[in-house]
Amino acid sequence: MIGAGKMKQYTNVLDKPLSKGRQEVSLSGFAYLFSELVQYNQTQVDNIGELERRLEDAGYAVGVRVLELLCHREKGNRRETRLLGILSFVHSTVWKVLFGKVADSLEKGTEHEDEYMISEKELLVNRFISVPKDMGSFNCGAFVAGIVRGVLDNAGFPAVVTAHFVPVDGQQRPRTTILIKFAEEWLLITNRYYEEKQG
Amino acid sequence: MAPAFPRSGDAIFANVERVNAELLTLTYGAIVRQLLTDLEEVEEVNKQLDQMGYNIGIRLIDEFLAKSNITRCVDFRETAEVIAKVGFKMFLGVTASVTSWDTEGTCCSLLLEDNPLVDFVELPDTCQGLYYCNILSGVVRGALEMVSMKTEVTWVKDMLRGDDAFELQVKLLKQVPEEYPYKDDE
Numbered sequence: 001m002i003g004a005g006k007m008k009q010y011t012n013v014l015d016k017p018l019s020k021g022r023q024e025v026s027l028s029g030f031a032y033l034f035s036e037l038v039q040y041n042q043t044q045v046d047n048i049g050e051l052e053r054r055l056e057d058a059g060y061a062v063g064v065r066v067l068e069l070l071c072h073r074e075k076g077n078r079r080e081t082r083l084l085g086i087l088s089f090v091h092s093t094v095w096k097v098l099f100g101k102v103a104d105s106l107e108k109g110t111e112h113e114d115e116y117m118i119s120e121k122e123l124l125v126n127r128f129i130s131v132p133k134d135m136g137s138f139n140c141g142a143f144v145a146g147i148v149r150g151v152l153d154n155a156g157f158p159a160v161v162t163a164h165f166v167p168v169d170g171q172q173r174p175r176t177t178i179l180i181k182f183a184e185e186w187l188l189i190t191n192r193y194y195e196e197k198q199g
Numbered sequence: 200m201a202p203a204f205p206r207s208g209d210a211i212f213a214n215v216e217r218v219n220a221e222l223l224t225l226t227y228g229a230i231v232r233q234l235l236t237d238l239e240e241v242e243e244v245n246k247q248l249d250q251m252g253y254n255i256g257i258r259l260i261d262e263f264l265a266k267s268n269i270t271r272c273v274d275f276r277e278t279a280e281v282i283a284k285v286g287f288k289m290f291l292g293v294t295a296s297v298t299s300w301d302t303e304g305t306c307c308s309l310l311l312e313d314n315p316l317v318d319f320v321e322l323p324d325t326c327q328g329l330y331y332c333n334i335l336s337g338v339v340r341g342a343l344e345m346v347s348m349k350t351e352v353t354w355v356k357d358m359l360r361g362d363d364a365f366e367l368q369v370k371l372l373k374q375v376p377e378e379y380p381y382k383d384d385e
């Protein structure tokens with residue numbers, strides 16, 4: 001039997017030096033894996049809401065680890081305390097490391113104080129996904145929404161994050177918007193903090 | 200002397216679109232975690248990973264053949280070399296080496312020293328029976344089955360269990376001749 005009777009030859013995984021993050025794999029390899037993730041989850045659920053939730057949960061776990069990894073590697077263990085700081089971290093650093101480019105845009109919601117939107121013309125995970133008409137507005141970007149939620153939650157900015165298709169004039173495929181709605185208690189805390197700072 | 204390939208693994212890898220390996224690592228980890236939560240039994244997870252790998256393998260072979268311009272392999276030795284040098288490089292960005300051939304030339308081992316799937320991974324005590332990279336064995340099995348080779352793929356060495364490398368044993372069971380879907384005499 002493999003591994004049996006041998007002294008543990010590898011050092012503790014925490015002792016290994018952290019990789020620089022330059023290693024690459026093929027996009028198609030990732031696409032196959034992602035499609036298997038979606039297909040497996042399809043067998044486990046009865047409706048689309050459940051499927052989105054499961055994809056989001058999978059993404060959440062990725063987000064948690066991405067935050068830890070990038071905080072250590074890219075930011076020298078400095079913790080973001082400002083809202084705009086963490087949003088620009090997600091929009092630039094996280095997106096660049098995971099998807100190879102910064103997100104297309106970061107906007108503040110006009111209708112609500114606590115909403116922000118990260119938009120992308122075509123999410124990397126959706127490149128090879130086509131959604132059948134009977135699945136309505138299902139978006140595999142729920143996985144990416146989960147990643148964002150994982151990062152924000154563990155950085156101390158609880159939020160509800162969802163992915164939506166937004167049709168664009170003149171473009172065949174709709175663009176995807178990740179909608180971030182920050183939790184109310186967080187906003188109350190920040191507002192009070194800034195009030196006290198000014199007062 | 201190793202046969203010269205129409206396109207080397209490095210050349211193809213340089214031409215395909217690439218993503219950060221960490222995205223793959225973390226996504227794969229999320230998949231294994233989901234399976235462990237859903238299925239709970241380590242054996243079931245192993246089987247499910249192998250099945251997922253098989254599903255990937257039967258589709259991956261098309262892309263592999265299309266992008267690599269490989270001509271038909273003469274024998275199983277060549278097949279194994281191609282998988283190790285071109286296949287692994289094209290999709291995972293790492294090359295494997297082929298070792299431990301048996302006398303008949305139907306069984307060999309693919310040795311992987313670098314495996315992007317297992318970065319940051321440590322197996323907890325509760326999951327000691329888990330073959331974390333079992334998806335790879337499914338991929339190889341599925342891909343070979345689509346080119347008419349029935350194989351049995353098992354793990355011989357696993358770094359997460361204390362060995363010094365990852366070793367996949369690929370055993371050729373039989374070559375299945377291609378079946379035509381129509382009869383000639385009708």
